Amino acid sequence: AQSVTQPDIHITVSEGASLELRCNYSYGATPYLFWYVQSPGQGLQLLLKYFSGDTLVQGIKGFEAEFKRSQSSFNLRKPSVHWSDAAEYFCAVGVWASKIIFGSGTRLSIRP
Amino acid sequence: NAGVTQTPKFQVLKTGQSMTLQCAQDMNHNSMYWYRQDPGMGLRLIYYSASEGTTDKGEVPNGYNVSRLNKREFSLRLESAAPSQTSVYFCASRSNQETVEGEKLFFGSGTQLSVL
Numbered sequence: 001a002q003s004v005t006q007p008d009i010h011i012t013v014s015e016g017a018s019l020e021l022r023c024n025y026s027y028g029a030t031p032y033l034f035w036y037v038q039s040p041g042q043g044l045q046l047l048l049k050y051f052s053g054d055t056l057v058q059g060i061k062g063f064e065a066e067f068k069r070s071q072s073s074f075n076l077r078k079p080s081v082h083w084s085d086a087a088e089y090f091c092a093v094g095v096w097a098s099k100i101i102f103g104s105g106t107r108l109s110i111r112p
Numbered sequence: 113n114a115g116v117t118q119t120p121k122f123q124v125l126k127t128g129q130s131m132t133l134q135c136a137q138d139m140n141h142n143s144m145y146w147y148r149q150d151p152g153m154g155l156r157l158i159y160y161s162a163s164e165g166t167t168d169k170g171e172v173p174n175g176y177n178v179s180r181l182n183k184r185e186f187s188l189r190l191e192s193a194a195p196s197q198t199s200v201y202f203c204a205s206r207s208n209q210e211t212v213e214g215e216k217l218f219f220g221s222g223t224q225l226s227v228l
Contacts, residue, residue, distance in 0.1 A: 009152065026164075032215055043219045044202075051215065065147075090154055092217075098162055099170055100145065100217060104154035 002027050004093050006103035013110045015083055021076040021106050023091030033074040034092040034100070035065055043088065050074065061085070086110045117201050118220035122153045125193045125227045133188040133223050143206050144168075144186035145217070146178060148199040156200065157218030161186055171177050199226050 013019055017051045025031065033050040055067040067078045074091060084092025088107045094100030116137045125131060137144065147155040147170075157170030161180040175197060177189045186205075190197060203220040221228045 006154075032216075034217075037218075043221060044217070046216050049215060094215075096215070099157055099160050099168070101157060102147070102155040102172065104152060 002031075002093065002099070004091055004101050004103035006089075006091055006106050008033050008106045009104075010107045010109065012109040012111055013081055016080050019076075019078045019081045019108070021089050021108070022073045023076065023103060025072050025074065025091070025093045027072075027093055027095075028096070030069065031093040031095050033065075033067060033076075034091060034094075035060075035063070035076050036090045036102075037049070037087045038088045038090065038105075047076070047089075077103075079108065080110075081110055083110045085112070116203055116205055116218050116220040118201075118223050123192075123223060123225050124158065124178065124202065125225065127194060127227060129147065129193050130189065130191050132190075132227075133201055133203070135220060136185045137205040137218070138201075139187075139207065140183065140185065141160070141205035141207045141217065141218070142183070144180065145204040145206075146176075146186070146188045147202045147204065148172065149202060149222075150199050158188065158201075164215060195227045196226060198227045 005024045035047040036044040038044045047063050050057050050067045063078050088105045090105045091103040113213045145160045146158040149155050156172045159178040161167045165185045180188050201223045204217040
């Protein structure tokens with residue numbers, strides 16, 4: 001069965017520090033991989049996605065993610081976080097014209 | 113361009129009552145989805161419709177039914193509501209064009225449902 005695991009429920013980092021959010025998946029084939037962000041009281045916004053090709057993908061707001069096939073991982077990174085990055089982050093996997101499964105999310109808090 | 117429209121935004125039900133959540137998209141998308149979001153559990157897929165005329169179960173389909181009425185509309189029905197179905201429900205759609213934008217999910221604003 002397909003699954004997505006985000007092992008960190010809540011992470012707190014200082015403003016200006018680097019960030020890495022972890023995501024591991026289980027799927028029959030290499031799926032499409034996504035990171036979405038949800039700010040408090042808001043809908044979900046797509047940060048970035050991986051379909052094929054270069055395993056390091058760049059997204060909006062200075063985020064990037066690296067696909068590692070051997071580890072079934074798609075970790076999200078940002079070199080320097082801003083207070084406005086405080087939100088909940090969701091990793092998702094899917095294939096063309098089929099289901100898209102989300103992880104349970106990681107809540108990010110920023111320490112001033 | 114309205115995108116994905118969900119109704120109602122809020123609903124309170126008593127245990128055993130039934131209701132239908134409506135979802136419509138005006139982007140000519142092929143696939144549509146229903147998710148529920150609960151604290152600490154992320155978004156869980158209830159049902160999806162890969163294309164007009166097809167529906168499939170997701171991760172948590174029990175207690176729900178869906179209808180893909182046409183390409184635009186995808187409704188979610190609770191036949192006999194239970195307190196465990198208290199949640200925020202999101203409808204989403206995507207075009208399935210094999211482009212970066214085609215694989216992006218477009219979400220409705222959500223329905224907050226309480227079952228007492």
